[in-house]
Amino acid sequence: MKLKTLLEDExxxxLEIxxxxxxxxxxxxxxxxxGVLIHSKKNxxxxxxxxxKMAKIVSAIKNAIGK
Incomplete structure (x- = not known):
């Protein structure tokens, strides 16, 4: 839930989480x-x-949404 809040703030x-x-x-x-998996706890x-790890996720989201 903490990561969800951080990403929604960013x-x-x-985002749809x-x-x-x-x-x-x-x-x-x-x-x-x-549709591209950028982070997987399972994997x-x-x-x-x-x-x-957070920077990797934020960077991928920025690239995907053109920010």
Whole structure:
């Protein structure tokens, strides 16, 4: 939820953010931009717990929406 808030603050009104919890794990957090997967906890990217991971996501979103 924290990352959702950060991204909504960075891109107000530009994003549609959805999430899904899983009963047996802490979730499979993934970020897709225009159908391209740019971050996946499930595939080894882990939690977004540092500025480099956040910068990668923000950069991909900026490129996708032309900002």
């Amino acid at each position: 891109f107000p009104g530009d 959805t999430s899904e919890g899983t009963p047996t794990t802490t979730g499979w957090f993934e970020v897709q931009v225009n 080894g990217d882990g939690f977004v717990d540092n500025s480099q």
